Amino acid sequence: MKVVKFGGSSLADAKHIKRVFDIVHSDNERRIIVVSAPGKRHENDTKVTDLLISCGLHAINNEDPSPYIEQVVARYKEIADDLILPPTIIETIQNDLLVRLAGDKNNPEQYLDCIKASGEDNHAKLVACYFQEQGVKAKYMNPREAGLIVSNEHGNAQVLPKSYEKLRRLRESCELIIFPGFFGYGQNGGIFTFSRSGSDVTGSILAYAVKADVYENFTDVDAVFSVNPTFVEQPKEIKELTYREMRELSYAGFTVLHEEALIPAIQAGIPVQIKNTNNPRARGTTILRTRENQNGPVVGIASATGFCSIYVSKYLLNREIGFGRKLYAILEEFGISYEHTPSGIDDVTVIIKENQLQEDEEEVLLKRLESELVADEVHIQHSLALIMVVGEGMRHNIGTMARAANALAKADVNIEMINQGSSEVSMMFAVKEVDEKKAVQALYEEFFAEVALPIG
């Protein structure tokens, strides 16, 4: 069986919901449907979830939320009318919203999560209603009833392992299940939402629970691109991607999928299929544990800006036992997690996300590193971009680094840093942010353009 998740844009209006119906109807392995809140219908539209947040915030601040409620209800009503659904569904949704709004505001986070979650919850009811109207045995499934129990972390809820046993029973349902994404219930009975891409999380949890054969993730792109399409025109689409490859790509800015959302599916080794609601015949991209290597050593190139590097040098550093511990303990005190730590003999460089360091903190940190590590030199380099060149097995592919380094040299890009050999599936280059685009273009040209010839 398949667990199928549809994103907000795939459920934004009646036209799309009809497509969703056709997609689900066309394959009776599609038994569990995870639904997002209605997304944007056009560029300047507002997502229902954003309307609900405004609504909740106004209510908390004792300002009139009604204009937002009306907009939300209007969105559902327009869809219901276009789908010619019985008026009862809109009454249900309206009442549900009023009950939530009348809720206890003493815990604003709890209150807000409850209101936000209504977007998916009510849309699932509407979608279920439409499926039923089409004569399909479909059923709206409430997460509490299904047993989706999560940790009490608003906006960052984590599924509790004990949920899985009960959720597994969904497998037995003879009816098609329409399941709202984005939230679960705490043991206190309250609603707690997941982090961003919350519907992906729900789908992934359900896929794991029912041991789905595949987790289909319907969005609005045909496939994952091999490189950022704003850097390269019409880049190659990726047909197959391993979990590790996806992780390295999304780390450096590939945002098609929020990789943490997939952890349950990954743990269960369930293939994740990314498909386009507006073009369901497109093959899409399949993310799985292992893949056939068809297309050379590199499957994708990603890049991200906003990094800086902290350089610490000390004569005879590498003879000093305990230096690493001291260094990382200090970083930890500043709440800094590091990305990479290339090191020389007498120096180490720590690459971190720039936004982890406030300007006023920066000086303090550098001073502490210098004094407490008795360092000869400590300095920081700002505005670096990290470029990940990703592909299974490239580590053992002689000449790949030569090709990459050549491409960058030819593009007149200085390599500030290389980190290669730890990851089995990636090479990392640090370059100045100003060089990011031409570096990515040069690497794409080298590894994807037809003319590219291996060197060495």
Add this chain to the structure above:
Amino acid sequence: MKVVKFGGSSLADAKHIKRVFDIVHSDNERRIIVVSAPGKRHENDTKVTDLLISCGLHAINNEDPSPYIEQVVARYKEIADDLILPPTIIETIQNDLLVRLAGDKNNPEQYLDCIKASGEDNHAKLVACYFQEQGVKAKYMNPREAGLIVSNEHGNAQVLPKSYEKLRRLRESCELIIFPGFFGYGQNGGIFTFSRSGSDVTGSILAYAVKADVYENFTDVDAVFSVNPTFVEQPKEIKELTYREMRELSYAGFTVLHEEALIPAIQAGIPVQIKNTNNPRARGTTILRTRENQNGPVVGIASATGFCSIYVSKYLLNREIGFGRKLYAILEEFGISYEHTPSGIDDVTVIIKENQLQEDEEEVLLKRLESELVADEVHIQHSLALIMVVGEGMRHNIGTMARAANALAKADVNIEMINQGSSEVSMMFAVKEVDEKKAVQALYEEFFAEVALPIG
């Protein structure tokens, strides 16, 4: 003024000592001469220091040391006779040895250090005697008298800062000073030897103390080679080398100089000149703070075997604050200092010297890393060689990495790891030990052979 150190082979017999005399005599800036114990005269000869060690060990174990004493005395006597020195010098040396041998054996280390140090001490007396016989105002200087006070660490003594003030007075001496290398006196009055290349240490300390213009280090090679001469025939000689470059080269196996010995000279920014006693006209190699970059991006290539890499992977590792500290704390418990730590997104690799890890420890360490870091995977790769490609400013030389990576690819060498960008002056490659030689040859060919053309 110049402080001049002569190694054991430069003082192994009368013929060499005459050369040493001519060298010193030819430049009256050479005011302080640091003397090693007589070294090997030919391939199968035994160093006096080794004879003294056997001698001391026998005495400690109440076995007859006399055969070794006789050999030691014979060595000095042969030299003295060939130099036609008055017999008194040999009596002095003989009595000195007997006094040391009669010393207190309750502290074997102290006892052994006292005997070992006699090699340099007595040779300094002999050399001073010869200089005097040639009508030079020369004087044997005892380190205690000179004020060379060191920490109480046998075989690893460290100079105490307060020594420098008194040592500085050597500058005022109107006589040429012949100073024994390799040892100093503890505050308890006992003799403590330095680590290996101890005479280099003495020369470096004196150069620092008297603010010498240059520290000349006479040995038996014309210069530092740009690459291991067992890998490449007639490699280029290095004329100038910065301290940083030397440090990176000697780290990976360049043993012409024991870099730690130079710390005092380096701290004072005193140029260190390596020259050949047997060919003093050769320009030699000068090690200094900064140099003109004449010869391309690379000045030298060094390599060393005996490394292994410990690989630790954990999904979402890079989001985990404190992971580094935990990892390095465990390594520290095992007394392991690490060389490099290239890292991926979800993995980190720690490169260490293989000899730091006993076989039985290895399994324990890996198990602990796996359990305490809750790692997904931990494994170790043995028999790695590190190759350092060294040169000031290469970091900012676009295309250098491309040339290196190409050379390795052409030589069919897989790059197990690269660490580049932290050190300003080196690129490090890890390759399998079996590939070490051809990798070094390929890199030398690329950066030193006349035909080498820049790429990119």
